[in-house]
Amino acid sequence: MNNTSGRLADRRRRIESLRRGERSAGENIVVVGMDIAGSWQRSREAVSETCSAAPLDDTAPDWTGSAYGQALVACVDELETVAIESGMVAAVSDADGRLLWTGCSRSMRNRAERVxxxxxxxxxxxxVGTNALALALRHRRPASVFSAEHFMPAVQDWVCYAAPVRDTISGEVMGVVDLSTTWNRHSPLALHAVERFAERVSQALQGVSQAPVLRLRMLGTPQASMHGKLLALSPRQMEILCLLALHPEGMDLERLHAAIYGDRTVGVATLKTEVSQLRERLGGAIGSRPYRLLVNWQADFMDLEQALNAGRVEAALAGYRGDFLPRTESPLLRTWRDCLESRLSDAIFRIDDPDLLLTHLGQSPEAVDAVERLVELLPGDHPVRARLLQTRDSER
Structure with missing residues (x-):
């Protein structure tokens, strides 16, 4: 046995010793790190010890027509070649961890199919518990999982490397690129390779013609950009864009006026002027009769709603950057905001993962609902709980 093989075998034995409970919780962190140790704890609560293969989702829609799908199609041939030549299996997932595509060497094909x-x-x-793809999704950064670090016994002979694919403009994680092989073929270079492929898919995604032309960032500080350039718009024009995004079928003048002004005595001529100026700044991208957006667009508040609709609470929290149009006086937009915040709060109170809540609180320190839920979840003697109670009480 050469030095490398010996080191890998020794590393595997130490991890297996942890899994058998022969070491303390503190040693877990020293040997495998915080990410793996935390994932083990969550996995024990969520995944059966008898799990031997991933659940299959046969209802997934065709992904090849989306912008992300087109970017993948442009890149997977090269990824498959690397997998075949290196004795590996390659895979690409969506943002929920569902595999969209795989390419496999002969030596890994049966192993991959079994699980x-x-x-x-x-x-x-x-x-399925701890694995590199799941960690890359959760922490939004590259990850590797070696041998018995995997939670599911059926893949503890594997070593896996994964990196998230990001939309280069919005920063949204679209999915993950993964390369896997047997544990005794571990190489640090594989993680660098998977990072490069993830970056390549991100670049291909940026070049896809169906990528949104107009992007609306209305959570926190409102911003709108066209072809990557920020637009100088009035608060009223921001509201118009939000309303047209919420009503892709279009809105006539009377309905748009009511949605923005409600019972306030503002003439329709004022609204016509706002729309006309907005149309000019968008290069004619607003249609008339009814008013509607004529370009591909993407909006963070709609992404948040869709994540909540799909039960993707982690994605919803990751995309939340503050209140939706906090200063709007539009009765329709204020009602929509209240409903969205209520749904998000309900989702937060159903979370059982303190780490997820702490991450959200780090991004949104004013999230009172996250504080309240953490106070409910954390043990009475937990130091973080005491600080949260102190902060909560001082703000009352």
Whole structure:
């Protein structure tokens, strides 16, 4: 046995010792790190010890027509070649951890099929426990998982490397690129390779013609950009864009006026002027009769709503950057904001993962609902709980 093989075998034995409970919780963190140790704890609560393969999702829609799908199609041939030549299996997932595509060497094909590491397989943490793809999604950064660090015994002979694919403009994680092989073929270079491929997919995504032309960032500080350039718009024009995004079928003048002004005595001529100026700044991208957006667009508040609709609470919290149009006087937009905030708060109070809540609180320190839920979840002697109670009481 050469030095490298010996080191890998020794590393595996130490991890297996942890899994058998022969070491303390503190030693877990020293040997495998915080990310793996935390994932083990969450996995024990979510995944059956008898789990031997990922659940399959046969209802997934065709992904090849989306902008992300087109970017993948442009890149997967090269990724498959690397997998075949290196004795690995390659995979690309969506933002939920569902595999969209796989490419496999002969030596890994049967292994991959047995554990459902195939298109439609769900490799999020709640489905199969600790694995590199799930960690890359959760922490939004590259990850590797070696041998018995995997929670599911059926893949503890594997080593896996994964990196998130980001939309270069919005920063949204679209999915993950993964390369896996047997544990005794571990190489640090594989993580660098998977990072490069993830970056390549991100670049291809940026070049896809169906990428949104107009982007609306209305959570926190309102911003709108066209072709990547910020637009200088009035608060009223921001409201018009939000209303047209919420009503892609279009709005006539009377309905748009009521949605913005409600019972306030503002003439329709004022609204016509605002729309005319907005149309000019968008290069004619607003249609008339009815008013509607004529370009591909993407809006963070709509992404948040869709994540909540799909039960993707982690994605919803990751995309939340503050209140939706906090200063708007539009009765329709204020009602929509109140409903969105109520749904988000309900979702927060159903979360059982303190780490997820702490991450959200780090991004949104004013999130009172997250504080209240953490106070409910954390043990009475937890130091963070005491600080949260002090902060909560001082703000009352």
């Amino acid at each position: 459902h590491f195939v298109p439609g397989g769900r490799w999020d943490e709640r489905s």
